[in-house]
Amino acid sequence: MKYILTDVEGTTTSISFVHEVLFPFSKKHLVSFVKKHSSRTDVKNILEATKASALKENQKTINDQEACELLLHWIETDRKHPALKDLQGLIWEEGYASGEIKGHVYRDVLPALKAWKNAGLTLGVYSSGSVKAQHLIFEHSTEGNLRPFFSNHFDTAVGHKREVGSYKNIAGELKLSPSDILFLSDIKEELDAAFEAGMKTIQLVRQDDVIVGDHLVARDFSEIKF
Numbered sequence: 001m002k003y004i005l006t007d008v009e010g011t012t013t014s015i016s017f018v019h020e021v022l023f024p025f026s027k028k029h030l031v032s033f034v035k036k037h038s039s040r041t042d043v044k045n046i047l048e049a050t051k052a053s054a055l056k057e058n059q060k061t062i063n064d065q066e067a068c069e070l071l072l073h074w075i076e077t078d079r080k081h082p083a084l085k086d087l088q089g090l091i092w093e094e095g096y097a098s099g100e101i102k103g104h105v106y107r108d109v110l111p112a113l114k115a116w117k118n119a120g121l122t123l124g125v126y127s128s129g130s131v132k133a134q135h136l137i138f139e140h141s142t143e144g145n146l147r148p149f150f151s152n153h154f155d156t157a158v159g160h161k162r163e164v165g166s167y168k169n170i171a172g173e174l175k176l177s178p179s180d181i182l183f184l185s186d187i188k189e190e191l192d193a194a195f196e197a198g199m200k201t202i203q204l205v206r207q208d209d210v211i212v213g214d215h216l217v218a219r220d221f222s223e224i225k226f
């Protein structure tokens with residue numbers, strides 16, 4: 001084994017951090033952020049992409065304010081639209097930079113990352129959160145700046161987390177055999193896909209409500225043995 005690939009939500013980080021801190025933060029600051037930065041090209045592009053979706057899906061031409069309302073609706077319905085993801089990344093960046101948000105990382109994670117690095121392993125992240133969101137969580141985390149520990153970040157640009165092909169793509173990009181990679185996640189279906197691609201798997205079961213599959217199980221990172 002040469003490489004450890006970890007999921008974020010439910011694995012390094014509590015699920016409630018995403019749903020009770022990050023999403024509400026982006027919702028609360030969305031309108032004011034767009035107003036404050038409306039002349040920025042990235043913000044303009046996000047609004048244009050949102051308007052284009054409204055036109056295509058609802059045959060409706062909408063203005064900036066309505067685009068904001070639609071983006072807020074997408075947060076509520078957990079729609080993973082690229083424009084929303086981009087905008088949330090920008091809003092969170094401001095929150096992390098000001099210290100208003102700190103990325104939650106469980107206490108048992110840092111000692112394990114250190115031990116794995118010392119053992120000569122390479123570490124990476126695969127999350128449905130964007131690469132930018134991953135950078136932010138780990139750079140401004142409750143355990144300090146953990147970003148230097150990770151050599152690679154993957155998001156759904158390589159494919160969805162429950163698809164076998166995504167894990168093959170990751171192994172391909174890393175130029176490693178899948179059997180050299182250990183994948184850590186809380187979600188059975190993701191581990192099933194990684195296993196089918198040839199990776200080793202361990203399921204993190206941090207909470208009682210996790211649906212346990214046929215993989216090795218660890219309650220936290222201190223229990224991960226290989």
Ligand SMILES: [Mg+2]
Binds near residue numbers: 007009010011185187
């Ligand atoms: Mg997860």
